[in-house]
Amino acid sequence: MRFSDTFSLAFHTIKANRLRAGITISIIALGITALVGIMTAIEAMDNSIYENFTLLGANTFVIHYRAHDFLGDDGNDVKKTSRKNAEKVKKSQEGQVITFYQAKTFKDRFTFPAAVSIAQTGDFNATVFYGIHKTNPTVRVIGGDENYLYSSGYTLEVGRNFSPLDLETGRDVAILGMDVAKKIFGDAWRTAENSIIRVDGARYRVIGVLKAKGASSFLSLDNIVITTLNNVRRVYQGSSNTLNLSVTVRDIQQMDAAIGEATGIFRQVRGLSVTESDNFYIDRSDSLANQLKNLLLYVTIAAIFIGCITLIGSAIGLMNIMLVAVNERTREIGLVKSLGARRGTIRSQFLLESILISLFGASLGILLGMCVGNLFAVFLGTGFVVPWLWMFLGIVICSLTGLLAGLYPAIKAGGLDPIVALRYE
Incomplete structure (x- = not known):
């Protein structure tokens, strides 16, 4: 059959x-x-x-400098480790902040398919004024580059991002978070573009308003004013000497490869030899995911x-x-x-x-x-x-x-x- x-x-x-x-x-x-x-x-x-x-920056990692009291992976203070490790700490200049030159050099050398953003905090307790309206003195002022919005998970509701001329000259332009825009403009926040505001004593022209992002356990992510990096370095001299260096990969599966390459390049930028330990650490933001x-x-x-x-x-x-x-x-x-x-x-x-x-x-x-x-x-x-x-x-x-x-x-x-x-x- x-x-x-x-x-x-x-x-x-x-x-x-x-x-x-x-x-x-x-x-x-x-x-x-x-x-x-x-x-x-x-x-x-x-x-x-x-x-x-990804919208919140889960495909992003941040490079921080290692402070003197940084605890190692074993939970012990690096200053209390063996003499050999103490020598390594001394050689690697523990506690040295990330300078603008180092951040810029890293950004130029990092050829991995990812977006590198350099940012600096200007003020954590700024007050924003527009006419007779003002905010509480709790607004964060951040100076960023062309990739800062993307790396931080922000998108524009109104207006535009920073232009190359804005970034190069450090012009007095600002992008407002939704909380700030609604606080000083009210229901007319969509017409905020090209308005002149004051952040503490400095005047800025508004070029955009961010979409609402919400709040974390510690702060509102929309209570923010973003200006250019060079502007913050000029206006807020001495307020913060270190820069925040973040890298956003296109695919979250490439995170480990990007971290490995970034570590190698940043060691060269910091001038570390093969016998010296890292004087920086990398913070991944996809841990919750x-x-x-x-x-x-x-x-x-x-x-x-x-x-x-x-x-x-x-x-x-x-x-x-x-x-x-x-x-x-x-x-x-x-x-x-x-x-x-x-x-x-x-x-x-x-x-x-x-x-x-x-x-x-x-x-x-x-x-x-x-x-x-x-x-x-x-x-x-x-x-x-x-x-x-x-x-x-x-x-x-x-x-x-x-x-x-x-x-x-x-x-x-x-x-x-x-x-x-x-x-x-």
């Missing part, structure tokens, strides 16, 4: 027992729906986490466990149904074998029936799982997610389930004696 005939016979046998096959298919589909649905939702959550944290991903890992394990338990139950039910089918068709098997059918043909038919039932269940489960998971993706506002890996694994797992569940019934059916089978009542 040809394989096509065996396949056709197995398919028609399933069709003739719709209720019994349908119940088993439903049980298998339930397990695959749970597995694929949860995995699709997790993938959507994963995309949402990185999309949102990684913590959330680790939490999703536990959900993934739970989903796999639930899916496996359901599939085990499905396999037991499928094996039971196939054994019942063997008993019901004993005389049929005896008749077919008496006409010359071989054991392998009988086994193939029962195995095909079992695998087909499992694959029908897998197809239905994958379809339902994708629908359920993408409903969650729509809720999160992410794109349509197709979990190709879990779809493939679902088909493979269900094929193996059908094979294992139908193996014993198929062997039993193929081993029946035709004479005894024909006499079976």
Whole structure:
């Protein structure tokens, strides 16, 4: 008997027992729906986490200078370590701030596909004036370059970014955070562009207003005035000698490679030899995103466990149904074998029936799982997610389930004696 005939016979046998096959298919589909649905939702959550944290600068790392009282990875003060380490600290000039020359040199040398931003804090407690309106003395004044908005996760609601001429000359131009704009302009904040404001004693022309970003646990991210780096260096001389050096990679998966290259280049910029320890450290901003991903890992394990338990139950039910089918068709098997059918043909038919039932269940489960998971993706506002890996694994797992569940019934059916089978009542 040809394989096509065996396949056709197995398919028609399933069709003739719709209720019994349908119940088993439903049980298998339930397990695959749970597995694929949860995995699709997790993938959507994963995309949402990185999309949102990218807006907040999760694909950014910052280079800081290492202060004298900086604690090492072991929690001990570096000044209290061994004499050998103390010599390294002395050689590397621990506590030296990042200068403008060093930051500019690093930016010029760093050729990795990433955006490098240099910024400096001018004031943490500034007051902004416009006419008779003013803010509380809690506004942060930051001097940045052309990449500062991108690296910090800010986007413009009104106006433009700094031009090369603004940056080079240090012109008195400013971009306002949403809290500042609404405080001094009220409902007319959209018309703030080209208005003249005062930040403490300095006058600035407004060139843009930032979209609202929200607040962290410590400060409002919108209570800010951003001007050019050269302007802050000129107006706020002596207020802060160190610069903030941040690097934003295009793809968060390139973070480790970018950090490695940045470390090597900045060591050269700081003039460190191979025997000297770093007198700076790198602060990653994707740590919270990684913590959330680790939490999703536990959900993934739970989903796999639930899916496996359901599939085990499905396999037991499928094996039971196939054994019942063997008993019901004993005389049929005896008749077919008496006409010359071989054991392998009988086994193939029962195995095909079992695998087909499992694959029908897998197809239905994958379809339902994708629908359920993408409903969650729509809720999160992410794109349509197709979990190709879990779809493939679902088909493979269900094929193996059908094979294992139908193996014993198929062997039993193929081993029946035709004479005894024909006499079976």
